[in-house]
Amino acid sequence: MLQARLPPFIRDHYEVHEWRHASAILTADFPGEWNDIVSVLTAFRLKKSWITTGGGRKSQVSEFIDQHLYERGWVEKKFETGVLLDDEQLDSPTHQIDCFRNKIALEIEWNNKDPFFDRDLNNFRLLFDLRAISVGVIITRCDELQHIFKDIGRGSSYGASTTHMSKLLPKIEGGGAAGCPLLVFGISARLYQEDDT
DSSP states (O other): OHHHHSOHHHHHHEEEEEETTHHHHHHHHOHHHHHHHHHHHHHOOEEHHHHHSOOOSSOHHHHHHHHHHHTTTOEEEOOOOEEEETTEEEEOOOOOEEEEETTEEEEEOSSSBTHHHHHHHHHHHHHHHTTSOSEEEEEEEOGGGHHHHHHTTOGGGSOTTBSOHHHHHHHHHTTTTTTOOEEEEEEOGGGEEOOOO
């Protein structure tokens, strides 16, 4: 059923995985957020200059996706959570979600250390259990991009211990997000585009 819900461009240019009927929830209950996600993924191209230019705090991949969604009303969001134990309030704040709107949480993990996936999944689990989110979405890179990175001399900057699909899937299959519905998009080599650097 997932493939039937995906527009042809998304099917052809992304590696997509879902758990607990995330795409059905998005398309039926959150059509505006689903359309925003489809829109940004359709507009996105992986430009060579974004790979060859060293990053700062945030990659140009993340900047593109963030900006596209912020223009549509998504925001960075940090939830203040805690537990009341007898009369004592024990704070346990979550980390900040990259893009949030109307109970949909979206994280971009382009080239971070792979423990960032554990952080994201744990955050999704907690926020879902607290009924703060209904679906978690992660955008990362497909393993197949590694040959492009090597060809343009950036292979060592995108190492095996950084965030990519084969690091994420075992964490999800191992129950990292517990009951939270998840939708994962992998940026594939078919999105790669030469440009002037």
